[in-house]
Amino acid sequence: MNTKRTDPRVVRTRQLLRKALIELMEERDYDSISVQDIADRATVKRATFYLHFVDKPAFVQKLSDELLEELSAEIIVPFNEEGDTFDFLSGEPHPSFVRLFHHISERFDLYRALLVRNRIPYFADGLLNVIHEFVARGIDYAEPDDRNLSAAREVAVKYVESAFLEVIVWWIRNLMPYSEEEIAGQLMRLSIRGPYQEIPARRRSGPPTTS
Template sequence: MSEKIDRRIVKSQKAIREAFLDALLEKGFENITVKDITEQADLSRKTFYLHYIDKYDLLDKIMDEHLKQLREICEQKKDKGLVEGTIIWFAYFEKHKAFFTSLFQSANTVSFRHRLLHFVMGEIDKKLSESSLNQQIDRQIAVKFLGTAVMGVLESYVLEEISGDMQQVAKQVGEMISTHLSYGF
């Protein structure tokens, strides 16, 4: 019996998330309502509220999934060089470009930007060795500097404010990070 319930839960959550993503692309985050989502998913509002508190909670859960996948990518690319790893990472954003474009364009998704920046900074911090820092450069400032630089380029790429294909942009970002890590600022 519990297997049947689990399948229904998975099916409902999948329908809600797909409806949310469709609405996100069509209307933008600010204009989405729970009613829009449930109508598109052909589910009751009660079903929505069994799984999520509101649209912000739903967005947080979807972001959790993306961050989990990005962590897995970071683990898989450990053996690759920084430039090649950056290309793999940018490819993920290319694959999910419509979703990330909608979020970067939204004024009400500050928590999304903050969580993504925190994630990027954490990955940079892992790569930043003590010996690569100039004695006069604070580690926290170096991580914040590189993290916000990567986020700025990533956001500009996703929003198509930067020309160039994904591999070209990612390669340049990877090379710049590598240069800063190698020369210790």
């Protein structure tokens, strides 16, 4: 078992670099930000940056991987234990749904930088992959019988995961207008029941008549 701890100076430097990148991405496009810009904002030497990362894409990839690993550990790993006892028709959000938004809320600046201010493809694709597994597991638990789904399972998963991602983007862009529990509950109800309390019965009428 490897118990070697990271040097606190390394941790602090990487924290400074991460903070610098987030601040710069709030101010301008990602593509216009150089390694020198990041180093200057972090008040470290350019050479110090290269002691930790090969280049800017490697830096962002490392940030993304760490963030997505944390998210996966919080919402997917515990899902098996919670799924067996949870009533998916209760109308209440599954604990993993709440943890999803709690995770984002605690790392709001980083998510906004990578997903909203500048939609970094590597991060957005990785996030969608995590959401895909999360949604697929949820649908499998909620309804394991394909005959009770309104669409093919792979279509249903793709539909729900895409909606998840865009709701997350909307929630971040609008500065979290609903609490973590509220947005989690709304998203879960939409995922299971769709946008209607009841299937709407729209009356058909003939073409308007003139008198």
